[in-house]
Amino acid sequence: xxxxxxxxxxxKIVATLGPAxxxxxxxxxxxxxxxxxxxxxxxxxxxxxxxxxxxxIRQACSDTGSDVAILQDLGGxxxxxxxxxxxxxxxxxxxxxxxxxxxxxxxxxxxxxxDEGWFDEVDRGDRVVLGDGKIVLRVNEKDTExxxxxxxxxxxxxxxxxxxxxxxxxxxxxxxxxxxKDLEFGLEQKVxxxxxxxxxxxDDLIAVRSFMSHNSRKPRLIAKIERPRAVERxxxxxxxxxxxxxxxxxxxxxxxxxxxxxxxxxxxxxARDTMKLVITATQMLExxxxxxxxxxxxxxxxxxxxxxxxxAVMLSGETAVGVDPVHVVRTMVGILREAERYxxxxxxxxxxxxxxxxxxxxxxxxxxxxxARMIFAxxxxxxxxxxxxxxxxxxxxxxxVTSAEDARRLRPLHGVYPLEIPYSESMYESSRHVxxxxxxxxxxxxxxxxxxxxxxxxxRAGVTNFLRVVxxxxxx
Numbered sequence: 049x050x051x052x053x054x055x056x057x058x059x060k061i062v063a064t065l066g067p068a069x070x071x072x073x074x075x076x077x078x079x080x081x082x083x084x085x086x087x088x089x090x091x092x093x094x095x096x097x098x099x100x101x102x103x104x105i106r107q108a109c110s111d112t113g114s115d116v117a118i119l120q121d122l123g124g125x126x127x128x129x130x131x132x133x134x135x136x137x138x139x140x141x142x143x144x145x146x147x148x149x150x151x152x153x154x155x156x157x158x159x160x161x162x163d164e165g166w167f168d169e170v171d172r173g174d175r176v177v178l179g180d181g182k183i184v185l186r187v188n189e190k191d192t193e194x195x196x197x198x199x200x201x202x203x204x205x206x207x208x209x210x211x212x213x214x215x216x217x218x219x220x221x222x223x224x225x226x227x228x229k230d231l232e233f234g235l236e237q238k239v240x241x242x243x244x245x246x247x248x249x250x251d252d253l254i255a256v257r258s259f260m261s262h263n264s265r266k267p268r269l270i271a272k273i274e275r276p277r278a279v280e281r282x283x284x285x286x287x288x289x290x291x292x293x294x295x296x297x298x299x300x301x302x303x304x305x306x307x308x309x310x311x312x313x314x315x316x317x318x319a320r321d322t323m324k325l326v327i328t329a330t331q332m333l334e335x336x337x338x339x340x341x342x343x344x345x346x347x348x349x350x351x352x353x354x355x356x357x358x359x360a361v362m363l364s365g366e367t368a369v370g371v372d373p374v375h376v377v378r379t380m381v382g383i384l385r386e387a388e389r390y391x392x393x394x395x396x397x398x399x400x401x402x403x404x405x406x407x408x409x410x411x412x413x414x415x416x417x418x419x420a421r422m423i424f425a426x427x428x429x430x431x432x433x434x435x436x437x438x439x440x441x442x443x444x445x446x447x448x449v450t451s452a453e454d455a456r457r458l459r460p461l462h463g464v465y466p467l468e469i470p471y472s473e474s475m476y477e478s479s480r481h482v483x484x485x486x487x488x489x490x491x492x493x494x495x496x497x498x499x500x501x502x503x504x505x506x507x508r509a510g511v512t513n514f515l516r517v518v519x520x521x522x523x524x
Contacts, residue, residue, distance in 0.1 A: 058444065058463040059353075059384045060084040060360035062119065062327055063377060066092070066368025070101055074373060075108040079116055081377040085241070085360065085460050086116060089368070090230045091123035102237050115466060117240040117456035119270070122227045124245025125220040126298075129178065130160025132207035139183055141202045147176070147185075147211075148194040154207070161194060161211065166218045170195065174216050179209040181301045214302045217277065222252035231256065235263045240456045243270040243293055248277045250284045257288070268457055270327065273315055274298035282318055291325030291460075293362070300330075309352075316356045320396060323438045325460055328353040329362035333380060337370040342379060350380065351387035357440050359462040393440035404503075404512040408435035411501055411515060415443045418517055421496040422446055422486060426469075426478035430458055432501055432512045437461045443499075446491075448482045475502055475514070479524055487520065494521035 063069070063078055064087040075086075086105055088098055102118060109116050130151060137156045139145060144157075149167075151160030167190070176185040176197055183205055185197035222244050223231070234242055244252060253269055260266045268290035273279060274297070286292070294315050300308045312328065319326035332350050333342045353361055363380065367373035395412060398405030415423055423441075425432045426448040433447040440462060448469045449455050455466035469481045479500050486492045497519055503511030518524060 057082065057381060057385050058388055058440075058442070059358065060460045060462065061377060061380055061384070062087050062329070062360050062362035062460070063373070064089055064362070064364045064366075064368040065101060065105075066365075068369050068371070069367050069373040070104070072104050072108055075104055076112055077374045078367070078377055079108055079112045079114045081374055082381045083116060083377055085119050087119045087121050087243075087362065087364075088239075089121050089123075089364075090227075091121075091126070095230075095233050098233070099237065102239075115452060115455040115459055115468070117459050118237075119241040119243055120230070120234040120237075120239040120267070121243040121272075122223065122230055122245055124222055124227060124272075125164070125224050126245065127161070127166075127211040127213075127220075128208050129205075129211050130154055130162075130207065132159065132205070136204050136206045138204055139199045139202045141199050143199040143202065144188075145185060145197050145199055146194060147197060150193070159205075159207075164220070166216075166220060167192075167194075169218050170213055170216045175200070175214055177212040177214055177301045178205055179203075180297075181212075181305075210298075210301075212298065212301045214276075219248070220246065222247050223256070228259070231259065234267065235260065235265075238265055239267050240453070241270055241291075241460075242267045243272055245272050245295075246275055246278075246298070247271040247273065247285060248275055249281045250288045253285065253288045265453070268325070270325070272329075274302065276303055279303070279311055279315070282315060286318060286322045286324055289324065291327065291359075292319050293327040293329050294358075295329050297330040312353070313356050316353075316358050319359075320357050320438055320440065323399060323434055325359050326357075327360045327362050327460070328356070328358040330364060332361050332363060333366050333376055336372075336376045336379065337365045340372070340375070342383075347383055350383045354384060354387035355391050357393055357462075359437075360460050388442075391440075396438050396440070399435075404431070404435060407501070407512050407515060408439055411436050411499060412439035412441040414515070414517070415441055415499055418497050418499075420499050420517070421492045421520075422498045424448075424479060424482050424486075424498055424500045425502060426475060426482050426500060427472070427502050428458075430454060432503065433458055433464045433466075434461060435512060436501065437464050444491075446482050446486055448478050473505075475500075475504070476524055478502075483518075483520065483524075492520055496520050 062085040063083045132154045146158035148158045183203040184201040187195045189196040270291045271289040272293045272295040274295040366376045423445045445464045447466045450471040458466040500516045
């Protein structure tokens, strides 16, 4: 475990790996600077290249004594235009442009698209958004082979750009044939998290859970929320997922752009209320892909995600193809720490009438009242740490776990720092172990107060029924 709770950074960092960050030395530096979860984008790369990258990550974790997790991000049914004869073309407003099925090479008059059963769901008058959302078309005519469109907002278009229909309710499944093969690969590689792109409802996640049922080690599922239908069905999605990603890139194309900040706040709150992991993603420090400093707007955006209560923020191109991935992470750490100095969260109501729910609220209040330096969860399967994390207190949680797998699964949670310890049925022995570790690292000192929380009997997972205030250096 390399990151320090003493630093008081509670919001976690997800970093996407790519050509700029696949070297072992860079990955080790990213870990040392504070990355908690590495994202592998399966829209790019082969199984062979991902195998090498996963092996490199695990070796870097071993070298640094870290428990950084791996997130497999499946590509999903993202529609794209075909190739262009030139590197790029320019579309002018008012120009007529054709989206043509089966066209192998496009030009300034038409570009190829593939009909995968969704043509009938697009109507005359529907908008078409290309690339990053800067080019907007309107469908004026449709036939069995495609669409004739008028360019409403022009711009530069490159081959294989994304293709979105924000006014159309396309019933595309969340996983393609490639995604199922990629998922099987991810299970073989024992990834810790799997993100599903373009989720439209709970059935998408249920299908994946069914597919994984034969596997003894099941990764946690993250539903990427990037379609209006997913936003509408968020409550039912949260019932069957382990977490969500607020994927603001495609979301900002498929809903009116001015709605994105409000949707972000609502999704983060719902995830917190249901004790599910939430990652805020896309263009957080985008300008640092090729610049040494972020914009003021980007810094404010990251800070707002912290104030919204997100568990983690995600870096995409900034670390995958940027000029200095390590500097980007270092910058993100600084922004997060400063934002957290002023972040204040209301107490989340108990999930139920259980002792566990009530105790989680008490832990947050008591930690603030007695000035606790740390919260120790000496023996946890994850539920104790997750319940305390959900309250978004201002004190880091050092969670004792008995496997590296549990450590990696807890790592992205707000404020939680997992520590793998030997299994013991003694709360005293486990408490002594985590406290001695924290003292040895300088995270807590003699005379400082802390809380110990857990459950009896130790063998019963999911129980939180014990709380004690201790002063470091005194007899436990």
